[in-house]
Amino acid sequence: MTQILIVESSPREADSASRQLTDRLRRRLEQQYPTANVIVRDLAKAPPLYLDAVTLKAISSKDTMEAAALKDAADVSDRLVDEVMTSDILIISSPMWNFGIPASLKAWIDHVVRAGKTFNYAGAGVEGLATGKRAFLLLASGGVFSEGPWKPWDFVEPYLRQILGFIGISDVQTVRAEGMNIPALAPDAVANGERVIEALAL
Numbered sequence: 001m002t003q004i005l006i007v008e009s010s011p012r013e014a015d016s017a018s019r020q021l022t023d024r025l026r027r028r029l030e031q032q033y034p035t036a037n038v039i040v041r042d043l044a045k046a047p048p049l050y051l052d053a054v055t056l057k058a059i060s061s062k063d064t065m066e067a068a069a070l071k072d073a074a075d076v077s078d079r080l081v082d083e084v085m086t087s088d089i090l091i092i093s094s095p096m097w098n099f100g101i102p103a104s105l106k107a108w109i110d111h112v113v114r115a116g117k118t119f120n121y122a123g124a125g126v127e128g129l130a131t132g133k134r135a136f137l138l139l140a141s142g143g144v145f146s147e148g149p150w151k152p153w154d155f156v157e158p159y160l161r162q163i164l165g166f167i168g169i170s171d172v173q174t175v176r177a178e179g180m181n182i183p184a185l186a187p188d189a190v191a192n193g194e195r196v197i198e199a200l201a202l
C-alpha cells in the first residue's frame with residue numbers, strides 16, 4: 001500500500017496558501033492511489049522539540065538507552081524518522097519566512113536527518129538511506145523567487161532539495177504560490193500553483 005506523508009508548517013490554517021496547495025495535491029494523489037495511507041504531521045499545531053541535551057544524547061548515543069528520559073526522547077525522533085522511512089511519497093508544505101523555512105520545519109529536519117537512520121557515513125562521503133521515494137515541495141511566499149532579482153534570496157527550495165538529496169531523495173518536484181504580498185499577483189497566486197498541481201505527472 002502506498003503511504004503518503006504530509007508535513008505542514010504554516011500556522012495560518014485555512015488562509016494558508018501552502019496548505020491550499022497541499023489540499024489540492026492530496027486530492028489528486030488520493031484519486032491516483034485510492035487505498036493510500038495518508039499521515040499528516042502538522043508542525044504548526046504540534047512543533048517537534050528543539051534538540052536539547054537529552055534528545056541529542058538519546059539520538060546520537062550508541063549505548064543501550066536505559067534511562068527513561070533518554071528512551072522517551074529517542075521515541076519521538078524515531079517516530080518522525082519512521083514516518084519518513086515508511087512513506088513512498090513525501091509532501092513538505094512550507095511558507096517562506098525571512099527567506100527561509102519556519103523554525104518548526106527546521107526542528108523536524110533536525111529529528112529526521114539522522115546518522116544511521118536516514119543517512120550513513122560512507123568513506124569520505126555520505127549515503128542517503130531514504131531511497132525509492134518521491135517528494136513534493138509546496139511553497140508559498142510573499143514575493144517571487146522562481147525567477148527574477150529575488151531568486152538568490154530563496155533559501156527554501158535549494159535548502160530543502162539539498163536536505164532531501166542528502167538523505168537519498170532526489171525525485172523532487174516544486175510547486176509555488178508566489179507573490180502573495182504583491183497586489184497584482186496575489187489574487188492568482190494559489191490558483192497558479194493549483195494549475196501546476198493539476199498538470200503534474202503523478
Ligand SMILES: Cc1cc2nc3c(=O)[nH]c(=O)nc-3n(C[C@H](O)[C@H](O)[C@H](O)COP(=O)(O)O)c2cc1C
Binds near residue numbers: 015017099100
Ligand atoms: C514571519 C513571516 C516572515 C515572512 N517572510 C517572508 C520573506 O522573507 N519573503 C517573502 O516573500 N514573504 C515572506 N512572508 C510572507 C509569506 O511567505 C506569505 O504570507 C506566504 O503566503 C506564507 O505562506 P502560508 O500562506 O502558507 O502561510 C513572511 C510572512 C511571515 C508571517
